[in-house]
Amino acid sequence: MEAASWNVGYPIFGARFLDEDTLLVAGGGGEGNHGIPNKLTALQIDFSRKNKVIKKFRELQLPPNSDSPMSLDTNGEIILMGCNEGSEKIKKGKNCHLRKYDYIDQHLVFSKSINLFTDFSNDINNYTKCCYISDDSSIGCISNSNEKNPQLIIINTSNNQLKLKYKIIEKTNNIIKDLHISPDGKTIVYITSSTFKAISTVSGKILISKNSSALSTSSQTLIFAKIRFINNNEFIIGCNINNKGGISIVHYSILDQLLISNKLISKKIKSITSMDFWPNIIIKVYQDIKNPEKTITKSEIDINNSLISIAGNNYSVILLKFKNFKNLFEFKKTHNFVITKVTFSPTGQYLASVSAANTIHVIKLPSKFITSNQTQIKSKNLNTFLSIILSLLFVLILAILIQYLINKKLIQHLIDIPTIKSELKKRR
The missing domain is CATH 1.20.5 (Single alpha-helices involved in coiled-coils or other helix-helix interfaces)
Structure with a gap:
């Protein structure tokens, strides 16, 4: 299995693929830099270049008086980055902590920044912990790091906006550990260590709220760590099992309000530091009986052949097949320090992990682990x-x-x- 590593020169806290061959990372040494800059970097991945698989492509250095970026997401066009201003500005109540960039003609272009955590404008310890953008660029969502007053902000990002749409206060006073946006952008799920909630981005209303005890067995207590949608109705939660009992994955349906499965993944790994899901998208071509000259193309997620990646506290990365959560491979000690993010490329060809040790590790997954996401299948209508x-x-x-x-x-x-x-x- 082919793999490559590279030292980017600063601690990395966010990573996401811009396209199939371009990985975007962000991080730095924080305010004052301490000799370590704060940057947003695009890297090209090409395994045909044997001596330089990972190559710096584009880079923006942030002002030296700003903090390091702590969260990052992109849909290939819009980039959202959580990054505090310097402490002097924050003390004056001026902290435009959310920054928007555009990826135009293969260039990183700064667009605008905004302060949405107005309750914490002068709190230097509050930062944007989670940050996500919908596939269609219509909705963004962020959460803060404050444990006493955790907040989730839903943002209107359509038409080049950064405008507050809804603010949700997490009344349990537990920090929001992770969140995710559904593929259609209509639902957001988020977790604390012991609860999960689903919220409509259309109305801002809570659709479902559950405690971890509803998903745990009598012999285990689950501590929620990471969450990902797998389609518009179902999601998975990466869980740490209490008393260092290992890690597990919970599969849940919002529509049915039903626990579909709960499976132990590893007893050796004690906690999850990052998780990602790659949907195997199949393109289906339908031909209507009433009008056989016309075809309709639809994309569907082949759940069983989709993939999950998990980074553990032992600096390893596990690759799972969604069907039965089968362990396909474990990449041991890919980094020398904590893994902050794992992310798949759009077609699932690459799996990247990044670390606070300044390192990037990219694995080229063999074809036996993935199936083409451009497969055309004749529909039942056509066969009929x-x-x-x-x-x-x-x-x-x-x-x-x-x-x-x-x-x-x-x-x-x-x-x-x-x-x-x-x-x-x-x-x-």
Whole structure:
């Protein structure tokens, strides 16, 4: 299995692929830099370059009086980054902690910044812990690091905006550990260490709220660590088991409010530091019976062949197949210090992990672990249509053949058999 590592020169706290071959990372040494700059860096991945698989492509250095970026997400066009201003500005109540960049013509372009945690404008210990953008660029979502007053902010990011849409206060006074946006952008899920909630981005209302005890067994207590949507209705939670009992994954349905599965993943790993999900997207081509000349293309997630990656406290990365959460491979000690992020490339070809030890590690996954996300499959409608056509052709050919045999009087004796039998009965 091919892999490559590279030292970017600063601690990395956020990472996400911009496209299939470009990895975006962010981090730094914090305010004052301490000789370590704060940066946003785009890296090109190319395993055909044997001596330089990972290569710096674009880079922006942040002002020296700003803090280090602590969270990062992108959908390939818009980049959201959580990064505090310097302490002097924060003390004056001026902390534009959320920054927006655009990826235009393969360049990183600063767009704007905003302060959305207005309750903590002068709190130097409060920062943007989680930061996500929807696939369609319509919705963003962030959460803060404050344990006494945890907040989740839903943002309108359409049409180049950064505008507050809803503010949710987590009343349990437990820090929001992770959050995620559904593929259609209509739902957000977030977790504390012991609760999870689903919220509508349309209305801002809570759709479901559950405690970890509802998902735990009698022999274990789950401590929620990371969460990811797998489709618009279902999500997975990466959990630490109490008393260092290992890690597990919980699979849950929002619509049915049902625990689908809870499986132990490892007893050796004691806690999860990062988790990502790669959806295996299949392109299906439908042909309508009523209008067979037209085709409809739809994308669907092949859940069973999708992948999960988990980074553990032992600096290893586990690759799982979603079906039965089967362990495909464990990459041991990929870094020398805590892994802060794992992320898949869009087609699942690459799995990258980054660390506070300044290092990037990229694995090229073998084809046996992934299936193409551009597969075309004939629809049932098309198969049904073809079956009907073939059946009609068969009946038509059979009718022509029978008529031909009758005209040639080749089967006249078969036609006359019922008449002969009737005459015999009369004679008896």
